[in-house]
Amino acid sequence: MTVYRAPLRDYKFLLEEVFDVGEIAKLPGYEEATAETFAAVLAEGAKLCEEVLFPLNLPGDAEGCRFENGVVRTPKGFKEAYDLFRQGGWTALAADPHYGGQGLPATLNFFVSEMVASANLSFGMYPGLTAGAVEAIHQHGDEVQKKTWLPKLIDGTWSGTMCLTEPQCGTDLGQVKTRAVPTDGDGVYRITGTKIFISAGEHDLTDNIVHLVLARLPDAPSGTRGISLFIVPKFLATDDGARGPRNGVRCGGIEHKMGIKASATCVINFDDAQGYLVGEKNGGMRAMFTMMNAARLGVGLQGLALGETAYQSARTYALERLQGRSPTGVKFPDKPADPLIVHPDIRRMLLTMRAYTEGGRALAAWVMQAEDKAHRLTDADERAANDELVGLLTPIVKAMLTDNAFLVTNLGMQIFGGHGYIHDNGMEQLVRDCRITQIYEGANGIQALDLVGRKMGQHTGRLLRRFFHPVDQYLRAKMSDPALGEFALPAYRAFGRLQQTTALLAQKGLVNPDEAAAAAAEYLRAFGLVALGYVWTRIAEVALAKRGMANGEAAFYDAKLATARFYMAKLLPETGALFASIGSGAKPVMELAAEAF
Amino acid sequence: MKLLVAVKRVIDYNVKIRVKSDHTGVETANVKMSMNPFDEIGVEEAVRLKEAGVATEIVAVSMGPAPVQETIRTALAMGADRGIHVETDVELQPLAVAKLLKAIAEKEQPQLIILGKQAIDDDSNATGQMLAALLGWPQGTFASKLKIEGDTALVTREVDGGLETEALKLPALITTDLRLNEPRYASLPNIMKAKKKTIAKLTAGELGIDVTPHLTVLKVEEPPKRQAGVKVKTVEELIDKLRNEARVI
Numbered sequence: 001m002t003v004y005r006a007p008l009r010d011y012k013f014l015l016e017e018v019f020d021v022g023e024i025a026k027l028p029g030y031e032e033a034t035a036e037t038f039a040a041v042l043a044e045g046a047k048l049c050e051e052v053l054f055p056l057n058l059p060g061d062a063e064g065c066r067f068e069n070g071v072v073r074t075p076k077g078f079k080e081a082y083d084l085f086r087q088g089g090w091t092a093l094a095a096d097p098h099y100g101g102q103g104l105p106a107t108l109n110f111f112v113s114e115m116v117a118s119a120n121l122s123f124g125m126y127p128g129l130t131a132g133a134v135e136a137i138h139q140h141g142d143e144v145q146k147k148t149w150l151p152k153l154i155d156g157t158w159s160g161t162m163c164l165t166e167p168q169c170g171t172d173l174g175q176v177k178t179r180a181v182p183t184d185g186d187g188v189y190r191i192t193g194t195k196i197f198i199s200a201g202e203h204d205l206t207d208n209i210v211h212l213v214l215a216r217l218p219d220a221p222s223g224t225r226g227i228s229l230f231i232v233p234k235f236l237a238t239d240d241g242a243r244g245p246r247n248g249v250r251c252g253g254i255e256h257k258m259g260i261k262a263s264a265t266c267v268i269n270f271d272d273a274q275g276y277l278v279g280e281k282n283g284g285m286r287a288m289f290t291m292m293n294a295a296r297l298g299v300g301l302q303g304l305a306l307g308e309t310a311y312q313s314a315r316t317y318a319l320e321r322l323q324g325r326s327p328t329g330v331k332f333p334d335k336p337a338d339p340l341i342v343h344p345d346i347r348r349m350l351l352t353m354r355a356y357t358e359g360g361r362a363l364a365a366w367v368m369q370a371e372d373k374a375h376r377l378t379d380a381d382e383r384a385a386n387d388e389l390v391g392l393l394t395p396i397v398k399a400m401l402t403d404n405a406f407l408v409t410n411l412g413m414q415i416f417g418g419h420g421y422i423h424d425n426g427m428e429q430l431v432r433d434c435r436i437t438q439i440y441e442g443a444n445g446i447q448a449l450d451l452v453g454r455k456m457g458q459h460t461g462r463l464l465r466r467f468f469h470p471v472d473q474y475l476r477a478k479m480s481d482p483a484l485g486e487f488a489l490p491a492y493r494a495f496g497r498l499q500q501t502t503a504l505l506a507q508k509g510l511v512n513p514d515e516a517a518a519a520a521a522e523y524l525r526a527f528g529l530v531a532l533g534y535v536w537t538r539i540a541e542v543a544l545a546k547r548g549m550a551n552g553e554a555a556f557y558d559a560k561l562a563t564a565r566f567y568m569a570k571l572l573p574e575t576g577a578l579f580a581s582i583g584s585g586a587k588p589v590m591e592l593a594a595e596a597f
Numbered sequence: 598m599k600l601l602v603a604v605k606r607v608i609d610y611n612v613k614i615r616v617k618s619d620h621t622g623v624e625t626a627n628v629k630m631s632m633n634p635f636d637e638i639g640v641e642e643a644v645r646l647k648e649a650g651v652a653t654e655i656v657a658v659s660m661g662p663a664p665v666q667e668t669i670r671t672a673l674a675m676g677a678d679r680g681i682h683v684e685t686d687v688e689l690q691p692l693a694v695a696k697l698l699k700a701i702a703e704k705e706q707p708q709l710i711i712l713g714k715q716a717i718d719d720d721s722n723a724t725g726q727m728l729a730a731l732l733g734w735p736q737g738t739f740a741s742k743l744k745i746e747g748d749t750a751l752v753t754r755e756v757d758g759g760l761e762t763e764a765l766k767l768p769a770l771i772t773t774d775l776r777l778n779e780p781r782y783a784s785l786p787n788i789m790k791a792k793k794k795t796i797a798k799l800t801a802g803e804l805g806i807d808v809t810p811h812l813t814v815l816k817v818e819e820p821p822k823r824q825a826g827v828k829v830k831t832v833e834e835l836i837d838k839l840r841n842e843a844r845v846i
Contacts, residue, residue: 005611009627037792040670043631044783050611052782089785102785552626 002313002426004054006046006115009556010358012039014365015107017542024105024369027376033105041093041104045112048088049119052081057120060262061429065203067254072202072264078123082205086156091127095134099150106294106375110301110368114361117305121433122262124302126159129200132295133160133212137231140279140287142187148237149210158208162295163195163232163268164288170197171446173285174223178215180230180275191215191232191275194252194267197440201266202234202251208243209234211268213275214284221282229284230275248273259432293394295441297371300397301364303405303437307357310412310430314353318346318415340415348570349411355536355567356404358560362535363528364401367393385466392455392463393531395447399521400528402437403444409434448520451527453513456506464502471495471534478537487540490568491533494575498530501579508585518586526578533572540564598745598767600643600652601707602677603698604636604659606668607718620816623718632668634780635713637675638773641780642743643711644676651745652709654678658701660694662686666796673791674783680796681705685808687801693808695727700804702732707768709750714739714772725772735765739774 015021016035025034056077063075085091094109095101116124134153137145152158169175178193191213195201202209211232220226236244252267279287318340325331326342340346367390374386409430413420420427438444455463475495478488505523509516539560547557608614609629617624632640646652657672659665660683669680683697702710715722729736737743737752741760744751750765755774765771783791801808829835839846 005629008629032789032792036667036670037789039667040674040788040791041785043667043671044674044785044788048782084782087784088782089787093785102789552624556627 001317002058002309002430003316004050004118004309004312006042006049006118007308007361008039008042008046010361011042011111013542013556013560014362015111017546018362018538019365019369021107024107024372027105027372028378029103029376030105030372033108037104038108038111041108042111042115044088045090045115048084048090049115052084053116053119053123056081056123056262058424058426058429060120060122061259061433062423064261065254065264067251070202070251072204072251072254072266074203074205074264075262078262079205081123082126082156085123085127089155091130091156092154094131095154096138096150099138099146100154105372107365107368107372110297110364113298114301114305114308117302118309120262121302121306122260125260125263126200126203126205127156128298129162130156130158130160132162132291133210135291135294136162136212136229136287137278139290140229140283141231145231145276145278148241149231149233152208152241153210157206158210159200159203159206160210160212161198161201161268162291163198163201163211163213165197166194167196171443173214173227173288176214176216176227178213178270180215180217180228180277182217187277189215189217189230189275189277191230191248191270191273194269196267197255198266198268199263201264201268202254203264207235208237209249211249211270212278213270214288215275217281224285226282227284228281229278229287231278232270232273232275236274257436259429259435292442293391294371296394296398296447297364297367297390299437299441300360300399300401303402303434304357304360304364306430306434306437307353307360307405307408310409310427311350311353311357313427313430314412314415315350318350323417346415349415351563351566352571353408353411355563355571356408356532358563359532359536359539359567360397360401360404362539363393363531364397366535367397388459388463389466391458392451392467395442395451395455396524396528396531398441399438399444399447399524400532402434403525405434406431406438444524445521448524449517451524452505452509452516452520456502461506467531468499471531472499475534475537478541483544484537484541487537487564487568490572491530491537494526494530494533494572497575497579498526501526501582505582512586514590515586518589519582522578522582526575526582529572529575529578532567536564536567598646598652598709599654599656599705599707600646601656601658601698601702601705601710602636602639602643602672603694603710603712603724604640604657604668604672605633605713605716605718606630606659606661606665607633607716610634610717616817616819620818622814622817630664630668632671633713633716633718635715635717635773635775636672637713637780638775638777639711639713640672640675640677641778642773644781645778646709646743646745647676656681656705656707658683658698660685660689660697669796670791671783673794673796674788675781676787677794679794681799682796683799683801683804685801687808688810689808690810690812691721691723692727692811693801693806694724695731696806697801697804697808698724698728699731700806701799702728709745709767710734710770712770712772714774725770729770732768732770735769737763737765737769737771740771741774741776743771743777 021035024030060075066073092101093104097103137149153160180189180191213230213232214227234249236247238244248271250269252269255265321340322337325338331338331342370386370389374383377383413427413431416427419425475488475492478484479492543557543560547554609631615624643655655677657669657677658681659669712725739754740752741755742753748767750769753760753762
């Protein structure tokens with residue numbers, strides 16, 4: 001059996017004790033977003049996730065979505081849950097108040113989205129995709145488009161999608177073939193083509209679905225420079241914003257997938273459908289890119305979220321399941337066997353899960369706070385500095401958190417033994433659901449290339465410095481601290497090797513790009529592990545300061561310290577192997593001829 | 598018509614309760630707290646009465662140290678109009694709570710007071726009855742249905758033989774049972790609105806009430822552990838055990 005309770009105490013710890021959430025309420029427009037607001041919103045969101053969404057997760061996986069006569073049916077209970085979610089205003093959380101949103105910070109949205117994904121990742125896809133569409137229209141649409149589409153998308157009456165992929169093009173969007181033909185109407189086009197892998201492309205949760213579609217104009221240049229973005233709704237909107245006649249948009253089928261089975265992954269056929277150009281002609285890729293970072297951070301936290309559920313479930317099981325005896329002798333003589341937790345290997349697995357999950361959450365929370373600052377600080381230079389930090393760490397949050405999450409969900413299943421392999425216990429679903437997070441929104445290998453090929457060299461390494469400088473300063477200062485040194489010192493050593501490796505890679509990559517590309521995935525992982533070393537040191541610093549005056553909470557802070565120690569001793573050393581492997585260069589990867597594979 | 602609802606902050610119903618090692622009480626540090634579920638039903642009923650145009654104002658009251666304000670905020674987010682927080686660090690027992698509520702009721706003059714039938718932490722099931730007695734008001738306890746007709750509250754109660762409906766002349770007091778309603782989830786806009794609603798702070802002294810506890814807790818212990826079962830080989834053995842060991846037949 002899986003269990004899930006929103007980790008509200010950990011949220012409070014990160015928001016109020018590690019990162020000063022008060023800084024967010026100082027940002028213009030976020031005055032309402034105080035620590036009390038965060039707590040109240042998270043507590044109510046937790047209830048909905050635990051009581052409504054989580055119980056639908058396993059049955060939703062078993063039932064899946066059904067495709068009948070062009071219509072997609074979501075599993076039993078999803079519609080009612082969606083209505084509760086929508087009526088509760090949760091779809092509007094971070095959206096612009098001008099169009100009916102609540103205008104709350106990205107940081108708060110992050111924690112709420114984590115809870116939703118922990119409880120039911122498939123369910124979270126529907127409002128998640130809508131939020132992406134809202135962002136696209138909000139940033140790139142004109143005023144008429146915003147007034148027409150945003151209010152109903154924000155209040156959740158309608159939902160949204162992102163239509164990028166086509167049968168011949170996934171990562172390489174330059175090959176998009178969907179055509180957009182101008183009409184007599186200003187900004188109105190006829191869209192024809194087939195899109196695949198469209199999450200929430202068709203379903204029965206809302207009365208209308210608003211697709212954001214990448215397509216090519218007749219005179220467009222080839223490649224990514226010739227792609228434009230269009231709003232193509234399932235039903236047209238009338239002048240007063242109501243649902244109008246049906247548009248030429250049809251669902252051709254749904255995919256049968258490994259996981260997230262309650263999320264409808266659709267083939268969408270556009271047949272001479274009416275669409276509206278968003279932003280500039282041929283400016284579609286740029287519009288996409290502004291959203292890509294947010295979407296990638298979102299996927300990173302999906303992984304994290306599944307890791308949390310896996311950890312909670314495995315911990316509960318390890319404390320209750322009686323099996324075998326401790327290697328050092330019987331620990332619970334009154335019971336027929338000792339609980340799993342007495343076994344060192346079970347503890348290793350649980351601590352690995354916990355260190356990656358709690359550390360990953362801290363890293364992501366730090367990035368989200370920078371995201372809020374990047375949008376709202378008044379000083380343009382400071383905004384840019386935060387934006388650059390977010391840009392640098394986005395591929396790391398996406399790839400490392402999801403890679404870790406796959407390991408974490410797998411360990412969770414392992415702790416359940418044979419029962420982990422049985423569907424009814426829910427653990428194997430977490431593994432299957434998690435697997436997609438390493439693939440979509442840019443496969444993790446693409447994230448590594450983004451880090452090494454784009455972010456590393458951008459502005460002559462300025463993005464790197466946004467991370468290197470504060471981390472160097474912090475760890476150097478804490479290294480000689482008698483209590484904190486045991487955390488800061490190993491973190492600083494690994495950090496030093498990361499800096500050396502970065503310089504080496506930059507140099508070799510300039511001469512031969514294969515050198516950078518061959519090392520990219522390992523470099524991203526090493527970078528991520530160092531970043532986790534940094535946040536675990538910060539966590540340890542707070543825990544050390546608080547545990548003395550912890551008013552009955554000493555156990556909470558002691559657990560943070562023990563987990564931080566585990567991280568430094570057992571997980572951070574992976575960087576050693578990674579740096580050695582990176583040092584071996586591209587040759588071991590490249591020497592075998594393609595035809596010899 | 599003004600309504601008063603009392604809300605208590607208790608250990609969340611999902612939390613596995615642990616007894617403190619010194620047996621003076623249960624562990625509350627680092628434990629999730631929420632509104633007593635029966636009180637949540639009380640707030641929900643009040644909000645429904647307001648939505649139906651029967652009630653005009655809902656005042657949510659809680660008592661205890663500063664964090665109980667969060668519980669009042671939850672009531673405000675569900676739809677109560679304002680809050681009253683009686684701040685005290687003294688451990689409050691039912692009689693003290695009833696006396697404080699009486700003092701507040703005299704100031705506020707509500708037509709109806711709604712309380713949970715009991716709080717899930719101490720399960721006393723006493724405050725509502727005590728308060729009605731102190732006020733000299735009619736009481737409808739364990740309400741599973743409530744209807745207001747003019748100056749009468751019709752309260753349906755689930756009793757052993759079936760359903761019993763009582764007519765109470767207002768002002769009256771009711772305590773809620775589980776089936777009265779299903780409380781709503783507070784919406785995000787209402788959580789934000791609740792931040793702007795006022796919570797008046799009072800002390801027991803200002804209300805002229807002595808809240809000194811009259812009951813002393815001697816010891817808090819975990820319930821005895823269940824013994825493992827045994828398999829019996831024959832029906833005769835089962836009957837023998839039932840007769841001689843369990844002594845139930």
